[in-house]
Amino acid sequence: MKMDRRAAQVTNAPGGPEVSGEPLEALSSRPVHPSEPAEGIEKMKLLSAAQTRALDQATIQAQHITSTDLMERAADAVTSWLLDELLLDYDTAIHVCCGPGNNGGDGLAVARNLHRAGYAVQLWLLPAARHSADFSHQQQQLPAELPAREIDPNKLPALAAGAVVVDALFGTGLSRPLAGVAAALVRHINEAGATVVAVDMPSGLLADAPQPADSAVVRANYTLSFELPKLAFLLPQNAGFVGDWQLLPIGLDPEVIRNTPVDKHFVTAEDLRGRLPKRPKFSHKGTFGHALLLAGSKGKMGAAVLATQACLRAGVGLITTRVPAVGYDILQISAPEAMCLADSASDHISELPELTPYAAIGIGPGLGQHDDTREVLHQLLTTATVPLVIDADALNLLGAHPELQKLLPPDSLLTPHPKEFERLVGEPARDDYHRLEQLRAFVGRTSCYCIIKGAYTVLAAPDGTLYFNSTGNPGMATGGSGDVLTGLLLALRAHKNLSPLDAALLGLHAHGRAGDLALPHTGHTGLLASDIVRFIGPALEELMSE
Numbered sequence: 294m295k296m297d298r299r300a301a302q303v304t305n306a307p308g309g310p311e312v313s314g315e316p317l318e319a320l321s322s323r324p325v326h327p328s329e330p331a332e333g334i335e336k337m338k339l340l341s342a343a344q345t346r347a348l349d350q351a352t353i354q355a356q357h358i359t360s361t362d363l364m365e366r367a368a369d370a371v372t373s374w375l376l377d378e379l380l381l382d383y384d385t386a387i388h389v390c391c392g393p394g395n396n397g398g399d400g401l402a403v404a405r406n407l408h409r410a411g412y413a414v415q416l417w418l419l420p421a422a423r424h425s426a427d428f429s430h431q432q433q434q435l436p437a438e439l440p441a442r443e444i445d446p447n448k449l450p451a452l453a454a455g456a457v458v459v460d461a462l463f464g465t466g467l468s469r470p471l472a473g474v475a476a477a478l479v480r481h482i483n484e485a486g487a488t489v490v491a492v493d494m495p496s497g498l499l500a501d502a503p504q505p506a507d508s509a510v511v512r513a514n515y516t517l518s519f520e521l522p523k524l525a526f527l528l529p530q531n532a533g534f535v536g537d538w539q540l541l542p543i544g545l546d547p548e549v550i551r552n553t554p555v556d557k558h559f560v561t562a563e564d565l566r567g568r569l570p571k572r573p574k575f576s577h578k579g580t581f582g583h584a585l586l587l588a589g590s591k592g593k594m595g596a597a598v599l600a601t602q603a604c605l606r607a608g609v610g611l612i613t614t615r616v617p618a619v620g621y622d623i624l625q626i627s628a629p630e631a632m633c634l635a636d637s638a639s640d641h642i643s644e645l646p647e648l649t650p651y652a653a654i655g656i657g658p659g660l661g662q663h664d665d666t667r668e669v670l671h672q673l674l675t676t677a678t679v680p681l682v683i684d685a686d687a688l689n690l691l692g693a694h695p696e697l698q699k700l701l702p703p704d705s706l707l708t709p710h711p712k713e714f715e716r717l718v719g720e721p722a723r724d725d726y727h728r729l730e731q732l733r734a735f736v737g738r739t740s741c742y743c744i745i746k747g748a749y750t751v752l753a754a755p756d757g758t759l760y761f762n763s764t765g766n767p768g769m770a771t772g773g774s775g776d777v778l779t780g781l782l783l784a785l786r787a788h789k790n791l792s793p794l795d796a797a798l799l800g801l802h803a804h805g806r807a808g809d810l811a812l813p814h815t816g817h818t819g820l821l822a823s824d825i826v827r828f829i830g831p832a833l834e835e836l837m838s839e
């Protein structure tokens with residue numbers, strides 16, 4: 294995904310805690326959750342298809358323009374992208390395939406633009422009984438030298454492998470799975486081996502709900518959408534349809550976007566910049582909290598080391614890591630900045646330390662699932678009075694012993710990947726949409742924060758609002774990346790001036806960003822979890838208040 298330069302412009306998000314320059318007394322007397330949680334996370338709302346249509350209409354009214362004007366903006370943006378980014382050359386065969394609605398109208402205007410600019414455009418129309426008014430208007434604007442041919446189901450257009458297909462069949466108006474000529478054309482496009490650029494949506498894909506498994510859906514190389522992403526773009530099951538998605542600005546009304554209520558956000562750097570309080574000049578290690586991490590078992594001490602190092606790099610004041618006896622030397626040598634509390638058991642953690650000193654507690658990386666460790670988790674859940682970050686085997690223990698889930702303190706942060714989440718809720722998800730429903734039900738039931746890790750890690754707040762993370766890369770799909778995330782989140786939960794939501798959002802963003810910053814040094818293949826640790830500092834620095 295690449296964001297448009299204008300969409301990616303940086304401003305300080307409002308609503309972040311303003312603490313720089315304040316006396317320490319003022320900081321330490323702050324409540325634990327100082328900021329209004331969702332305030333300022335509004336740059337990229339995920340609208341439903343119906344809300345997108347309403348936004349379209351509201352923009353037209355607010356800006357005193359016609360729907361054709363808006364369509365022209367969309368078509369100009371798509372045309373510019375094709376010329377500037379895809380670098381079309383004059384010899385490339387460009388097939389623009391148009392449906393009967395406004396998505397097809399966009400296609401007609403793009404075809405007209407490209408034809409006028411001298412490109413080799415062929416225009417194909419899906420047979421339809423009715424067309425939208427804007428489609429008909431665009432059709433009337435076509436120059437005579439650009440014939441629009443109706444698709445013949447018995448003789449689908451020949452699409453050479455080197456051709457470019459602009460898919461403007463259906464966008465947000467799709468109301469049912471494709472059938473008949475539309476489905477045949479989509480399958481034909483998918484088999485052609487051409488470069489496929491979808492306008493707004495890959496045709497056949499619903500914006501915010503699943504379609505039947507065998508539906509015909511365009512498999513686009515690129516999807517050019519307008520201003521805001523769609524939920525469908527963020528879910529793994531749609532990756533093969535959406536391809537590389539891009540957002541093109543078309544001047545949709547910011548005031549209307551601001552006033553549109555949503556329960557899903559795509560969180561950008563712009564939302565978070567300035568939300569991490571700057572370290573005051575006279576701060577000391579006590580200012581940033583003392584974290585306790587319970588991690589590691591024989592053979593999995595690396596997880597404890599990585600989480601400890603990440604917590605340190607994320608600015609925690611102090612960290613104490615509880616490890617099995619076998620891990621004592623390992624941890625002391627590999628993380629000399631951390632304090633280490635060795636358990637009396639050799640290979641697993643069997644005792645919960647005294648919790649009084651700690652501002653936040655993390656449990657899980659490399660933990661193992663020994664019965665003693667389960668008992669430690671049980672005690673932790675019943676005695677802890679500070680924020681908890683729960684990961685890996687601690688989640689698996691919660692899944693294997695669901696009665697423990699009732700003990701989860703509100704506002705705990707759980708960090709499963711999809712398989713751990715499945716164990717946690719005890720039921721496989723039917724699809725990615727169902728998994729989001731399960732996630733919402735889980736946080737509603739437990740009053741916790743819970744993420745599901747992946748390319749666009751999603752965080753659910755206890756009220757069910759979903760926040761999709763925008764940073765990270767496939768190089769991070771490597772053992773230990775999740776342990777790094779746990780340590781990073783633990784440091785931010787130990788920070789007394791961050792709300793649980795801000796800590797989670799900043800941590801997820803910084804984790805992916807650290808992976809992105811590591812990339813030029815390692816490449817995707819060579820990226821290791823320890824490289825993510827190395828770049829946590831610079832990633833957090835980008836989010837710090839002035």
Ligand SMILES: NC(=O)C1=CN([C@@H]2O[C@H](COP(=O)(O)OP(=O)(O)OC[C@H]3O[C@@H](n4cnc5c(N)ncnc54)[C@H](O)[C@@H]3O)[C@@H](O)[C@H]2O)[C@@H](O)CC1
Binds near residue numbers: 395424468475
């Ligand atoms: N909201 C926005 O930001 C903008 C939207 N525009 C375009 O407008 C599109 C939405 O236009 P529409 O609402 O006209 O919707 P579409 O063009 O996506 O499709 C609607 C038409 O397709 C028919 N249809 C729906 N499902 C079908 C199926 N399975 N088989 C056969 N026919 C089916 C409907 O009856 C209707 O005629 C967007 O995707 C975008 O491309 C742009 O023109 C301007 C900006």
Ligand SMILES: Nc1ncnc2c1ncn2[C@@H]1O[C@H](COP(=O)(O)OP(=O)(O)O)[C@@H](O)[C@H]1O
Binds near residue numbers: 764765768771
């Ligand atoms: N393709 C990807 N794009 C972006 N981030 C990714 C990708 N794959 C994995 N990650 C991130 O890496 C981490 C992997 O965590 P996890 O599966 O728990 O790994 P481990 O258990 O090995 O530590 C998660 O934070 C996830 O979001």
Ligand SMILES: [K+]
Binds near residue numbers: 462464491493494495
């Ligand atoms: K389309």
